[in-house]
Amino acid sequence: MDAxxxxxxxxxxxxxxxxxxxxxxxxxxxFAALGVIYLLVGALALQIAFGERQHQADPGGALAExxxxxxxxxxxxxxxxxxxxxxxxxxxxxxxxxxxxxxxTPKKRLLAAVRxxxxxxxxxxxxxFAAGPGASGGPSSDRRxxxxxxxxxxxxxxxxxxxxxxxxxxxxxxxIGVQAVRRDFHEELHLGRMGPGARRLVDVTGVxxxxxxxxxxxxxxxxxxxxxxxxxxxxxxxxxxTLRSFADTPLGPWLLVCVAAGLVLFGVFSFAVAxxxxx
Numbered sequence: 592m593d594a595x596x597x598x599x600x601x602x603x604x605x606x607x608x609x610x611x612x613x614x615x616x617x618x619x620x621x622f623a624a625l626g627v628i629y630l631l632v633g634a635l636a637l638q639i640a641f642g643e644r645q646h647q648a649d650p651g652g653a654l655a656e657x658x659x660x661x662x663x664x665x666x667x668x669x670x671x672x673x674x675x676x677x678x679x680x681x682x683x684x685x686x687x688x689x690x691x692x693x694x695x696t697p698k699k700r701l702l703a704a705v706r707x708x709x710x711x712x713x714x715x716x717x718x719x720f721a722a723g724p725g726a727s728g729g730p731s732s733d734r735r736x737x738x739x740x741x742x743x744x745x746x747x748x749x750x751x752x753x754x755x756x757x758x759x760x761x762x763x764x765x766x767i768g769v770q771a772v773r774r775d776f777h778e779e780l781h782l783g784r785m786g787p788g789a790r791r792l793v794d795v796t797g798v799x800x801x802x803x804x805x806x807x808x809x810x811x812x813x814x815x816x817x818x819x820x821x822x823x824x825x826x827x828x829x830x831x832x833t834l835r836s837f838a839d840t841p842l843g844p845w846l847l848v849c850v851a852a853g854l855v856l857f858g859v860f861s862f863a864v865a866x867x868x869x870x
Contacts, residue, residue: 614679614680614683614870615870616676617675617676617677617679617680618676618677618680618868618870619865619866619868619870620672620673620676620677620865621673621674621675621676621677621678621680621710621865622677622861622862622864622865622868623673623861623862623865624669624670624671624672624673624674624676624677625673625674625677625858625861626858626859626860626861626862626864626865627653627657627666627670627673627858628650628653628670628858629800629804629854629855629857629858629861630854630855630858630859631652631653631656631657631858632648632649632650632652632653632830632854633851633852633853633854633855633856633857633858634656634851634855635647635648635652635653635656636648636834636847636850636851636854637848637851637852637855639834639835639838639847639851640838640844640845640847640848640851641844641848647732647831648830648831648834648835648851649732649733649829649830649831650713650716650717650732650830651732652831654667654670654716654717654720657670658720664721667717667720667721668718668721670717671714671717671718671720671721672714672718674710674713674714674717675710675711675714675718677710677714678707678710678711678714680870681703681704681706681707681710682703682707684699684700684703684707685700685703685704685707688700689703732829732830732831732832733828733829733830733831733832734829735829736811736815736827736828736829736832737824737825737827737829738824739827740753740815740818740824740827741824743756744818744819744822744824749819750819750820750822751819753815753816753818753819753827754815754816754819754820756815757812757813757814757815757816757817757818757819758812758816759812760808760809760811760812760815761808761809761812761813761816762812763808763812764804764805764806764807764808764809764810764811764812765805765809766805767801767804767805767808768801768802768804768805768806768809769805770801771797771798771800771801771802771804771805772798772801772802774794774797774798776793776797776801776864779864779868779869780793780863780864780867780868780869781867781868781869782867784867785867789863789867792859792863793860793863793867795856796856796857796859796860796863797860797863799852799853799856799857800853800854800855800856800857800858800859800860801857801860802853803849803850803851803852803853803854803856803857804853804854804857806850806853807830807833807834807850807854810828810833810836810837811828811829811830811833814826814827814828814832814833814836815827834847834850834851835847837850
């Protein structure tokens with residue numbers, strides 16, 4: 592066996608090992624953890640819509656809410672490890688690609704890299720929260736957004752950078768909503784393993800949840816664009832303030848109710864993805 596063959600065989604073995612049961616379990620645990628976070632954020636947003644203003648409808652608020660539950664510490668560690676598992680799965684896609692038809696293209700690997708960074712940051716935040724006794728959720732998403740925007744605006748061509756980033760988030764939000772309405776998630780699921788009831792549940796939660804998630808992304812991006820145009824970092828909003836802004840529209844709190852309910856449905860959809868996702 593020559594060196595080239597041995598190298599290729601080694602890579603094939605590594606690929607099979609990375610895509611084995613451990614990585615599959617890590618990915619499914621990650622989707623379940625994501626579902627928990629979206630359920631809690633959606634539930635907190637519903638409370639805000641009905642007049643409860645003390646809670647923080649973002650991942651920090653969700654972690655604080657989770658910590659207050661019976662066995663909260665155990666739940667926090669489970670969510671944190673689940674998100675770490677999701678990051679591990681995305682890392683495997685960077686290194687070896689995915690099983691999708693175009694799963695090894697540079698575009699797919701770049702998208703996996705972005706998701707890896709995102710989930711690694713979330714996992715670190717959750718695990719740090721779980722390991723720090725008496726810790727709060729840390730700075731709110733709103734404060735972090737304003738601080739990051741302020742620093743970015745001070746950089747050379749800062750307004751253009753913030754504006755471009757905000758526009759990219761708007762486009763991402765619209766694309767998330769369009770994909771949900773088109774039910775593109777069907778391509779990622781084992782539909783043949785579902786019964787009729789499960790199929791309907793996945794369609795309802797996937798479409799409504801994805802549309803709500805896309806609306807939140809698009810709104811947050813629009814606020815970032817506004818902050819760049821007016822050179823006012825205070826106009827940038829994190830998840831909590833973005834959700835609250837839906838209640839300030841002519842539709843009043845009922846629009847926030849719809850968006851919050853959609854996030855809850857996306858949490859349910861994430862649990863379905865954990866069960867039936869092609870990994």
